[in-house]
């Protein structure tokens with residue numbers, strides 16, 4: 001079975017459209033799931049949620065989705081410096097003000113976790129656990145440099161065993177590690193990559209017959225359209241530069257928000 005896993009779209013409609021077109025050109029993909037953070041940082045929150053619904057793509061709640069849905073006091077994001085923190089608050093306030101009640105309800109209805117059993121639930125076999133950040137909280141940043149112990153503890157929380165996959169996003173940097181024959185897969189980000197590559201990122205996961213294969217895909221999209229609309233909106237212009245540079249703008253442009 002081959003899955004496309006898309007995460008951290010962050011209201012970047014042009015990036016999502018390009019990724020869905022790319023997936024549409026790969027008939028071998030059996031199903032697509034999103035891993036949350038549908039909104040925030042770009043001006044198309046309603047359109048992003050509506051497009052995923054139209055495309056019939058289910059998924060889990062990111063921290064941005066569950067905090068907007070519940071009117072939490074902040075987005076649950078980690079800040080690397082005071083400038084980034086300030087910009088994050090602007091983005092969160094903007095998003096809360098601009099999402100429709102329909103979108104807010106849709107965000108609130110997203111489950112925390114989805115389990116996939118590629119062989120079917122009627123037989124023993126591998127399990128794919130989809131969460132946004134980690135099996136305990138969607139705010140937890142699971143970076144590639146976490147120790148093996150941490151990965152196994154999270155696998156314990158998820159009830160994962162050898163041969164299973166835990167897939168997540170949240171850090172906006174793609175990676176794949178295996179610890180104790182359990183696969184830990186960070187999908188990267190569709191709409192706000194932070195690894196210095198501006199292209200939209202997602203992952204194709206193939207699982208079955210005792211093997212797990214992953215392919216990290218990058219898709220060019222109309223980043224100028226996204227940047228222009230950010231600059232035209234009340235969102236901080238620094239977010240446009242952030243998209244153009246894959247999350248690594250020069251310090252003078254307003255930090256690494």
Ligand SMILES: [Fe+2]
Pocket residue numbers: 008010037062170171172
């Ligand atoms: Fe995110």
